[in-house]
Amino acid sequence: MSEETRRLKVKKPSIGDQVLPKGAILQERYEILRALGLGGMGYVYQARDLRFANIKRLCAIKEMISTSPDPKFRKVALHNFEREANTLASINHPSVVKIYDYFTEGKRIYLVMEYVEGKDLERMLDELPKGTFLEESRVLKWGIQLCDVLAFLHENETPIVYRDLKPPNVMLRDKGPDTVVLIDFGIAKAFQEGQKGTMMGTEGYSPPEQYRGIASPQGDIYALGATLHHLLTRRDPKLQPPFTFHEAPPRNFNPKITELTEQVIMRSVNYDKDKRFDSSLEMGIALQKALDKNTQPEWMNQMQQIYDTPIGEEKPATPEYQASPKPPEVPAPEISAPNINKGTGTIQPLWKFECEDDVRSSPRVRDGIVYIGSYDQWMYAIDAKSGSKVWKYEVGGGIAASPCLYKDKVIIGSEDNVVYAFKVEDGTPAWTCYTKGMVRSSVHVSEEFEVALFGSDDNHLYVIDVNTGRLRWKFHAGGMVRSTPCFSDQLIFVGSEDNHLHAVTIQGKSKWRFESSLGIVASPVVEGNLVLVGSKDGHFYALSKKAGNQVWRVKTNKPIYSSPRVHGKMVYFGGIDENLYAVEIQSGRVKWKFNAKSHIISTPLVFNDAIYFGTSSGEVISLVLKNGKERWRFQTDGPVPSSPDGYEDIIYIGSTDCHVYALPA
Amino acid sequence: MQFLRRIFTREKISVDTSLETTEIETDTSEVSHYMPGLNVAYQTDVGQVREQNEDSLYALNVYLEANDETIPFGIFIVADGMGGYLKGEVASSTAVHTVADYLLSNIYMPILNENTQSAKQKPIREILEDAILMANTKIMETTPEAGTTLTVAMVMRDELHVAHVGDSRAYLYHDNDLEQLTVDHSLVARLVELGQVTPEEALVHPQRNVLYRAVGQTDDLDAEVYYRSFPANSYLLMCSDGLWGLVDDEEIAHILSSPPNLQSCVSNLITTANANGGDDNITVILVGMGELPM
Ligand SMILES: Nc1ncnc2c1ncn2[C@@H]1O[C@H](COP(=O)(O)OP(=O)(O)O)[C@@H](O)[C@H]1O
Ligand SMILES: [Mg+2]
Numbered sequence: 001m002s003e004e005t006r007r008l009k010v011k012k013p014s015i016g017d018q019v020l021p022k023g024a025i026l027q028e029r030y031e032i033l034r035a036l037g038l039g040g041m042g043y044v045y046q047a048r049d050l051r052f053a054n055i056k057r058l059c060a061i062k063e064m065i066s067t068s069p070d071p072k073f074r075k076v077a078l079h080n081f082e083r084e085a086n087t088l089a090s091i092n093h094p095s096v097v098k099i100y101d102y103f104t105e106g107k108r109i110y111l112v113m114e115y116v117e118g119k120d121l122e123r124m125l126d127e128l129p130k131g132t133f134l135e136e137s138r139v140l141k142w143g144i145q146l147c148d149v150l151a152f153l154h155e156n157e158t159p160i161v162y163r164d165l166k167p168p169n170v171m172l173r174d175k176g177p178d179t180v181v182l183i184d185f186g187i188a189k190a191f192q193e194g195q196k197g198t199m200m201g202t203e204g205y206s207p208p209e210q211y212r213g214i215a216s217p218q219g220d221i222y223a224l225g226a227t228l229h230h231l232l233t234r235r236d237p238k239l240q241p242p243f244t245f246h247e248a249p250p251r252n253f254n255p256k257i258t259e260l261t262e263q264v265i266m267r268s269v270n271y272d273k274d275k276r277f278d279s280s281l282e283m284g285i286a287l288q289k290a291l292d293k294n295t296q297p298e299w300m301n302q303m304q305q306i307y308d309t310p311i312g313e314e315k316p317a318t319p320e321y322q323a324s325p326k327p328p329e330v331p332a333p334e335i336s337a338p339n340i341n342k343g344t345g346t347i348q349p350l351w352k353f354e355c356e357d358d359v360r361s362s363p364r365v366r367d368g369i370v371y372i373g374s375y376d377q378w379m380y381a382i383d384a385k386s387g388s389k390v391w392k393y394e395v396g397g398g399i400a401a402s403p404c405l406y407k408d409k410v411i412i413g414s415e416d417n418v419v420y421a422f423k424v425e426d427g428t429p430a431w432t433c434y435t436k437g438m439v440r441s442s443v444h445v446s447e448e449f450e451v452a453l454f455g456s457d458d459n460h461l462y463v464i465d466v467n468t469g470r471l472r473w474k475f476h477a478g479g480m481v482r483s484t485p486c487f488s489d490q491l492i493f494v495g496s497e498d499n500h501l502h503a504v505t506i507q508g509k510s511k512w513r514f515e516s517s518l519g520i521v522a523s524p525v526v527e528g529n530l531v532l533v534g535s536k537d538g539h540f541y542a543l544s545k546k547a548g549n550q551v552w553r554v555k556t557n558k559p560i561y562s563s564p565r566v567h568g569k570m571v572y573f574g575g576i577d578e579n580l581y582a583v584e585i586q587s588g589r590v591k592w593k594f595n596a597k598s599h600i601i602s603t604p605l606v607f608n609d610a611i612y613f614g615t616s617s618g619e620v621i622s623l624v625l626k627n628g629k630e631r632w633r634f635q636t637d638g639p640v641p642s643s644p645d646g647y648e649d650i651i652y653i654g655s656t657d658c659h660v661y662a663l664p665a
Numbered sequence: 666m667q668f669l670r671r672i673f674t675r676e677k678i679s680v681d682t683s684l685e686t687t688e689i690e691t692d693t694s695e696v697s698h699y700m701p702g703l704n705v706a707y708q709t710d711v712g713q714v715r716e717q718n719e720d721s722l723y724a725l726n727v728y729l730e731a732n733d734e735t736i737p738f739g740i741f742i743v744a745d746g747m748g749g750y751l752k753g754e755v756a757s758s759t760a761v762h763t764v765a766d767y768l769l770s771n772i773y774m775p776i777l778n779e780n781t782q783s784a785k786q787k788p789i790r791e792i793l794e795d796a797i798l799m800a801n802t803k804i805m806e807t808t809p810e811a812g813t814t815l816t817v818a819m820v821m822r823d824e825l826h827v828a829h830v831g832d833s834r835a836y837l838y839h840d841n842d843l844e845q846l847t848v849d850h851s852l853v854a855r856l857v858e859l860g861q862v863t864p865e866e867a868l869v870h871p872q873r874n875v876l877y878r879a880v881g882q883t884d885d886l887d888a889e890v891y892y893r894s895f896p897a898n899s900y901l902l903m904c905s906d907g908l909w910g911l912v913d914d915e916e917i918a919h920i921l922s923s924p925p926n927l928q929s930c931v932s933n934l935i936t937t938a939n940a941n942g943g944d945d946n947i948t949v950i951l952v953g954m955g956e957l958p959m
Contacts, residue, residue, distance in 0.1 A: 203872070208861045211872065239877060239885075241855055514784070517784055529894040539784065546823070546824070547782070549789065551826070552790035587891050588790050
């Protein structure tokens with residue numbers, strides 16, 4: 001490559017001073033009118049053919065200047081230019097620019113072509129007002145025409161692979177119906193399947209295998225898919241990490257695009273060339289179907305869906321060309337009957353355990369026993385296998401907090417202002433600790449210091465001896481403390497209704513505090529040097545553990561009550577904005593999010609490569625950890641603020657329908 | 666400002682933009698691996714083949730006194746300019762200046778001097794992103810035909826924040842292990858990652874110099890920002906491709922493993938790159954983290 005083109009792929013080389021002036025005449029025949037564009041090796045001019053003296057016959061003249069000091073580079077360039085001339089001369093198709101002539105003058109070589117009056121598609125995009133998109137049906141029509149011309153080239157007597165399909169190489173004629181024309185056959189090449197050629201193309205549009213020298217019709221299909229993607233989303237693939245289309249379905253950028261169109265594009269840009277369309281013809285048919293859908297009124301689409309649904313099946317039939325590996329998720333029909341699974345997978349509860357009131361508390365499972373509290377004022381221990389009661393104990397108020405297991409004790413707070421410690425085996429009370437407000441915060445134990453930490457509605461953070469329940473000290477947090485504290489590196493972190501996240505030393509002094517715009521009810525989690533927590537102000541914050549300054553934040557727009565769950569390099573949390581978020585801890589980037597279509601207060605559980613959480617519409621949902629795709633959902637009869645726990649392939653969770661459920665993971 | 670207790674380095678070292686390449690004088694402050702807090706050494710070299718040095722670097726290393734605490738704070742930047750006709754070096758030095766100025770006024774003062782933090786203050790990640798966007802706009806205005814890579818590291822206490830665009834790298838060397846923190850925004854890095862070409866093929870691939878992201882190319886630039894902890898007795902290495910393109914990770918790790926001091930490590934790295942061909946400008950910043958003063 002020449003020195004100038006080193007790295008700056010987005011930029012064109014400067015050959016500024018070498019442009020031919022207006023009025024220059026080539027071959028005593030072509031009068032240069034103006035420069036049309038700048039290509040990779042020289043200018044493209046508009047010229048007039050003087051041989052037709054009485055009419056103004058225009059042509060486009062493409063110039064190549066061989067200035068490169070590298071003779072090898074010069075030779076390749078010349079070769080490409082001659083190839084372009086020969087290829088073009090052999091093609092006769094309305095969507096391929098026509099060639100008239102070809103000559104050299106000094107160091108410059110020229111190709112005389114039909115002048116296409118119009119704009120190339122890159123300019124179409126450039127001229128589009130910010131925030132607007134090209135009309136989908138129009139782009140689909142261009143796509144269909146391009147499939148047609150690609151099919152023509154691929155099925156030519158000596159098949160031709162175009163190899164450089166991208167918006168600047170496609171022109172749109174001004175006159176007549178919207179017709180596209182392929183220009184620039186600079187690197188098009190006759191091919192035999194699997195043949196290795198020189199590696200050329202344009203980053204962003206070219207398929208991965210082309211960089212190993214493999215050119216095939218599937219490569220052009222990829223480039224066409226990338227081009228359509230760019231035209232519909234305005235997301236320039238040149239500026240993205242290469243080959244990341246699988247993470248960028250077009251509807252993420254332009255939600256108005258129809259699903260069918262998205263499917264066609266996603267299939268054509270598949271990383272694996274064998275998973276793309278078999279031929280441009282096939283892709284053209286798929287685009288035509290998408291176009292039909294697009295131009296039909298909505299009621300016809302609905303009718304179509306009914307016709308397409310074979311009797312006895314709930315899902316619309318998968319269209320035949322939809323052979324891509326993952327069929328799209330079809331929204332399940334709305335069924336609100338209790339205990340009926342309505343998602344992609346089918347699950348039935350293994351058992352359910354009835355309480356007399358809401359179960360907002362989150363279960364903890366250890367050694368085959370599920371511990372959970374209920375609003376009915378009872379603390380329960382339930383056999384994890386059978387769902388039968390092992391013991392229960394009545395306290396003086398509803399239990400919203402979740403149990404904490406420490407050695408032979410289970411510790412939990414109640415709305416009667418008291419924190420209780422029970423013996424795990426039979427539920428006999430070991431100690432109690434009184435506060436002056438309801439205890440909705442759960443207990444966290446530091447084994448190292450043998451203390452239990454929790455918050456109370458009396459605005460204090462409590463630190464008590466975990467063996468006796470005796471108070472060590474309490475810290476005034478300025479507001480109700482419903483967040484569960486966490487402890488790391490001699491610091492205690494807890495959120496408060498006074499809008500702050502407090503970092504308190506083990507001596508009970510404030511180390512730092514971070515002020516959000518609203519209260520912090522969710523519980524913080526420490527990961528490495530970061531404290532992670534969501535706030536009612538709609539942000540999820542990552543703060544430096546030592547000083548509390550923000551390292552990154554994720555904006556969700558609605559309050560966050562759900563506490564974060566860290567797993568590996570990721571943190572997961574839910575929001576009132578109905579999304580479950582998967583965020584990379586080191587960068588604060590959202591890897592994926594899942595819209596649950598109802599509020600998520602529950603803290604997600606990560607268990608066996610899956611995620612589990614409850615929603616305010618009463619569902620328990622399981623997602624694939626890696627990509628957030630739904631695995632199954634299970635309907636209960638009341639909102640589920642409870643967070644699940646997992647044990648031996650079973651998920652345990654409470655619901656405000658007064659039940660504790662055991663579900664197969 | 667009295668809390669600027671010590672400044673190890675000059676404020677700005679960017680390559681001379683005049684045509685005659687002047688010898689870049691190297692830092693001579695006595696730094697060893699064993700001082701508390703941050704220790705820094707750096708050097709940039711034109712290499713064996715090129716006539717100009719289009720790289721720029723910046724290193725600032727200070728201690729701040731705040732709330733009975735001594736806080737090490739540092740900003741380190743490497744930029745590798747590109748685009749012919751001497752414009753590359755203008756782009757890289759513009760980038761370095763702009764980012765350093767922005768960080769100093771937005772992080773250094775407001776964040777370090779408080780112990781009540783507020784959501785109103787921007788997170789560090791967003792400040793770094795904004796700094797890079799600012800550099801992007803400046804370059805698009807002043808040298809539209811040029812671009813630059815940009816790798817920025819900010820150290821605060823034992824926290825390391827790295828932001829980057831392009832293929833200048835940041836590594837963390839700890840316990841004899843060299844970990845690359847940045848992922849090059851280059852076509853071949855992606856092809857290697859996907860198994861389309863081998864790392865050996867990548868070194869000679871015709872498109873090996875193609876970046877899909879660089880500063881000064883388009884309006885909406887997406888920088889990558891990572892947060893890491895910077896444990897005591899570990900080293901941050903930042904370099905342009907003039908180093909990593911010619912000296913492989915194993916060799917780099919070897920040089921870092923047996924130094925008399927930081928500056929001689931840096932010199933060794935540059936000498937080795939030159940010995941292996943020196944086909945590009947070579948820039949290296951090495952930051953050692955000693956035990957923190959508590
Ligand atoms: N026949 C033509 N009629 C009108 N404009 C043209 C014609 N050929 C090229 N152009 C304009 O010139 C630009 C560059 O031409 P192209 O053949 O793609 O050059 P390169 O091979 O250098 O990429 C195109 O994007 C288009 O705007
Ligand atoms: Mg072109």
